[in-house]
Amino acid sequence: MSDQHTHHDVSKHVRGYLIIFAALLVGTVLTVWASYIHFGAKDSNTWNIVVALIIASTKAFLVAGYFMHLISEKKLIYSILAFTGFFVVGLMYLTIWSMEPANIVHFK
Amino acid sequence: MEIPYTVKPRPDTGLYNAKLGIWLFLASEVMLFGALFSAYILLRVGAAEGTWPKGLLNVPLGTINTLVLITSSITVVMAWVSLKMNQFGKFRVYQAITLLCALGFLGIKSYEYKDKFTHYQIVKSDGTYVDGHMVEKTADHVILDGIEAKQLSEINSPEHGKHPEHKHITVPTSEIKKIGNYGPAHNTYMAIYFTLTGLHALHVIGGALVIAFLWGPGAKMWKTEPERFTNRIEVSGLFWHFVDLVWIFLFPVLYLL
Numbered sequence: 001m002s003d004q005h006t007h008h009d010v011s012k013h014v015r016g017y018l019i020i021f022a023a024l025l026v027g028t029v030l031t032v033w034a035s036y037i038h039f040g041a042k043d044s045n046t047w048n049i050v051v052a053l054i055i056a057s058t059k060a061f062l063v064a065g066y067f068m069h070l071i072s073e074k075k076l077i078y079s080i081l082a083f084t085g086f087f088v089v090g091l092m093y094l095t096i097w098s099m100e101p102a103n104i105v106h107f108k
Numbered sequence: 109m110e111i112p113y114t115v116k117p118r119p120d121t122g123l124y125n126a127k128l129g130i131w132l133f134l135a136s137e138v139m140l141f142g143a144l145f146s147a148y149i150l151l152r153v154g155a156a157e158g159t160w161p162k163g164l165l166n167v168p169l170g171t172i173n174t175l176v177l178i179t180s181s182i183t184v185v186m187a188w189v190s191l192k193m194n195q196f197g198k199f200r201v202y203q204a205i206t207l208l209c210a211l212g213f214l215g216i217k218s219y220e221y222k223d224k225f226t227h228y229q230i231v232k233s234d235g236t237y238v239d240g241h242m243v244e245k246t247a248d249h250v251i252l253d254g255i256e257a258k259q260l261s262e263i264n265s266p267e268h269g270k271h272p273e274h275k276h277i278t279v280p281t282s283e284i285k286k287i288g289n290y291g292p293a294h295n296t297y298m299a300i301y302f303t304l305t306g307l308h309a310l311h312v313i314g315g316a317l318v319i320a321f322l323w324g325p326g327a328k329m330w331k332t333e334p335e336r337f338t339n340r341i342e343v344s345g346l347f348w349h350f351v352d353l354v355w356i357f358l359f360p361v362l363y364l365l
Binding site: 010011013014017018020021024025028031032035045048049052053055056059060063064067068074075076077080081083084087088091092095096098099 | 121122123128131132135138139142143145146149150153154167171174175178179181182184185186189192193345346349350352353356357359360361364365
């Protein structure tokens with residue numbers, strides 16, 4: 001929430017907040033609906049996971065971007081989040097990397 | 109001593125101090141939940157076939173809770189907007205709705221937890237299973253309202269996603285090899301479910317307490333330092349949105365996939 005907001009600026013944004021709210025409600029219904037449809041191969045739910053994560057990420061972007069005003073924040077906050085993003089992506093990469101059969105170490 | 113930069117932005121950061129503080133805190137929170145999501149992935153991928161439950165949680169209740177949290181997110185934003193527009197009365201109304209949403213969320217979550225603690229699974233001496241909610245427990249027998257299964261996979265991932273109709277099943281105590289409820293110790297799914305949702309619920313409680321304080325006794329500051337008070341509402345709102353954001357991922361991951 002940018003520090004230079006004036007009263008006029010803020011009231012202008014109200015309509016935008018309500019649109020984001022409606023989009024989040026629709027996104028929730030879409031998430032549940034998509035979970036009852038089978039995407040991709042018969043014995044795999046990989047595509048269902050992909051679809052669910054795409055919808056969840058879009059909703060997360062709307063909350064972070066507009067409700068938390070990340071879309072118009074100060075550079076320092078972006079720097080902090082860039083560090084966080086780097087470590088989270090690294091953590092998830094290592095998690096997935098560790099599950100590759102070739103990377104599993106079997107102790108005797 | 110006056111605390112510096114509670115209202116005006118610090119020249120070097122361009123932010124008032126509390127805002128920088130909350131973002132640093134949220135960054136650490138991302139790592140905390142990130143680590144737990146990583147644990148979830150490892151447990152799920154590592155689970156033997158047919159042992160990871162699907163359809164165990166109540167999707168309509170999870171959906172309602174998601175809608176409740178989203179509603180609380182918009183009311184938090186509107187509360188901040190109201191203060192920016194000098195409308196303290198509206199702020200009070202919006203934050204009261206936020207608090208009601210927080211209570212609603214916790215109420216539904218408690219109901220779901222209770223449901224799991226009264227849901228039992230029996231492993232019989234012959235290796236078959238009885239799974240359902242406890243009806244009666246005596247020294248001689250146990251009665252569950254549920255289903256019988258030869259294999260665990262019939263309970264965790266039933267054919268066509270549907271269990272057969274529930275009925276009252278009486279199991280003599282002499283035939284019980286193992287009995288336990290669906291608490292955190294039941295299996296790795298329940299362990300990660302309770303860890304993730306429990307930690308999230310603690311965040312809801314923490315956030316709600318701060319919002320309640322600023323709604324009640326803390327609101328005195330509006331009369332003396334309105335800009336500082338508005339910033340406090342902004343900071344508490346950022347935390348609340350983060351709590352909503354975590355749930356946006358928890359809901360599909362735990363309830364739907």
